[in-house]
Amino acid sequence: MRAQAVTQVDVAIVGCGPAGVVLATLLGQAGVQVHICDRLPGIYEIPRAISLDHEILRVFQQMGVIDQILPFTEPFTNSEFFGVDGQLIRRMTMVKPPFPQGYTPSVVFSQPSVERVLREHLASLANVNVALGLAMTQFEQDETGVTLHYEDGQEVRAQYVVACDGGASAVRSELNIGLDDLDFDEPWLVVDVLVNEKGLAKLPPTSVQYCEPDRPCTLVIGPQNHRRWEISLKSDEDPVQAATPEATWNFLKRWITPEDGTLWRQSSYRFHALVAERWREGRVFLAGDAAHMQPPFLGQGMCQGIRDVANLAWKLTSVLQGKVKGQAAERLLDSYGDERKAHVHELTSRIKGVGALICERDVEKALARDHKLLTDCGGIVKDTPRQDILPALTTGLIFSSPGAGTLFPQPRLQQGQLMDHVHGCPWLWVTDGTVQTDVPPGVSTLDLSVDEEAEGVVALWMQRHGVHAALVRPDHYVFASATHVSEAQQLFAVWRAQLN
Ligand SMILES: Cc1cc2nc3c(=O)[nH]c(=O)nc-3n(C[C@H](O)[C@H](O)[C@H](O)COP(=O)(O)OP(=O)(O)OC[C@H]3O[C@@H](n4cnc5c(N)ncnc54)[C@H](O)[C@@H]3O)c2cc1C
Secondary structure, three states: OOOOOOOEEEEEEEOOOHHHHHHHHHHHHOOOOEEEEEOOOOOOOOOOOOEEEHHHHHHHHHHOOHHHHHHHOEEOOOEEEEOOOOOEEEEEEOOOOOOOOOOOOEEEOOHHHHHHHHHHHHOOOOOEEEEEOOOEEEEEEOOOOEEEEEOOOOEEEEEEEEEOOOOOOHHHHHOOOOEEEEEEEEEEEEEEEEEOHHHHOOOOOOEEEEOOOOOOEEEEEOOOOEEEEEEEOOOOOOHHHHOOHHHHHHHHOOOOOHHHEEEEEEEEEEEEEEEEOOOEEOOEEEOHHHOEEOOHHHOOHHHHHHHHHHHHHHHHHHHHOOOOOHHHHHHHHHHHHHHHHHHHHHHHHHHHHHHHHHOOOOHHHHHHHHHHHHHHOOOOOOEEEHHHHOOOOOOOOOOOOOOOOOEOOOOEEOOOOEHHHHHOOOEEEEEOOOOOOOOOOOEEEEEOOOOOEOOOHHHHHHHHHOOOEEEEOOOOEEEEEEOOHHHHHHHHHHHHHHHO
16 A cells, blocks of 8 residues: 655654554544554564563553454463572562453563554554555654655655654664663574464473573463474574574474474574663654664563653644643653653663573573572562563653652443543543542543542552552653642642643
8 A cells, every 4th residue: 555645744653563553543543643654565474572561451442452452362371480400480470450450461462463453443543644565765854844755756744753663773873873782682593383282281381481501591371372482592503593494493392393383483583682872853753663672581672662652642742732832842752752761771671680580601600590589589489570570750751759650550440441441541630539629721530539449459559659649641650649639739730830
């Protein structure tokens, strides 16, 4: 499908991978005129991302596609970490019910099936022009907009551009934006297998991190009969040769043989930890893999990209619709990179920490690691919920108060519906009923003493932070909390000053 001759849009997006398609949908549904292109005519059929979390499912709910996506997901099994002598040294689990965001906290899925749903939904939005099989070749910006040139000769003029053009982002290179290297560079072989009944019977019932110095590797239980192995390669091993079917089956022989399943794909990767130095240059923003890449140990790459665009979408919409103007608009748009870069840096460092634990190649150090982990927990391995590893926002459009920057829960209300289904995703003042105050125009209210929650997830959040109310941003992050009316009035004064 070729693009119509679009000359003027609000936002042009380069790249229709997960970050681009989600951004185009969120903007399109808010009434923004969007042009999105991808140089490939169809989706990338290789199964890359295999896990995502409840924050992303909540974004899919906001987009109106959650019912189509859930059938492609299954709960993520626990991940057990085994040390040098094959003993259990760590266990990653799931937050227990009631689920704070309204969905299973970690699920497995196949990226192509989910991308297909997202693309089909995008095609139904009248104000989004989707140009597939069309590469953006060049762009230049001035004070009033950005002109993009495409390989077929057409031009698009946009007020803002978002580069969702993946890890090798040409937009990032053109803008001369470097990457902070968080110092992780390892060759791995990633193998996806569709395993038959006979093979499934041979495999462990949980996902496994084999923290073995000779060859660290990972087994992930994907949806249905999809199983993934991530196998570290040694410095003298040829990554191309390692990815041949013969070599791959040789790596897998510890678990299964060719009679037990079919290779879906096997590819060698270098796992990196890289974060863009700048996320905005004038009217051009970076998002998704264009802005960061991380090793897949916590399955967060695509999740990070969707967090980026969920953060940027409401800010661009507010500015384009004139709700925030002048210097406040510039500050709001700048807060995107400030918030996301700090968050990605922190999460990538934590992912790297998990990677370092798995990838220890020195036998003595690995034995010391096992000893320390087991000593720290008194010999009884405790559950670490995956979500506990995710950081909060620490900077940007938040006001210092308990719980500010955390992801606010999504309660199920008494009539059975989830909060966002009932209230949408506006600025939302949520109170337990004890902090009664007037809210400024542009802020909606949910008083849980009137419209009660069914499972107590907000009550738990408020108890944890010792507060009675919170002002929640359109991307579900907490701007500020309050315990008294005076604090509420102060936070609204700060809110007004920030956005006006
Ligand atoms: C082995 C592996 C395992 C992973 N596991 C997980 C996981 O479990 N969980 C998770 O969340 N993430 C995971 N990821 C990461 C995830 O796959 C990526 O983070 C995600 O696909 C990035 O999405 P994106 O939209 O930013 O970029 P991409 O998906 O790379 O999309 C970029 C798009 O831009 C297009 N493009 C590029 N240049 C141009 C141009 N000039 N003009 C037009 N179009 C252009 C490309 O064709 C492409 O479609 C994994 C990745 C790998 C490799």
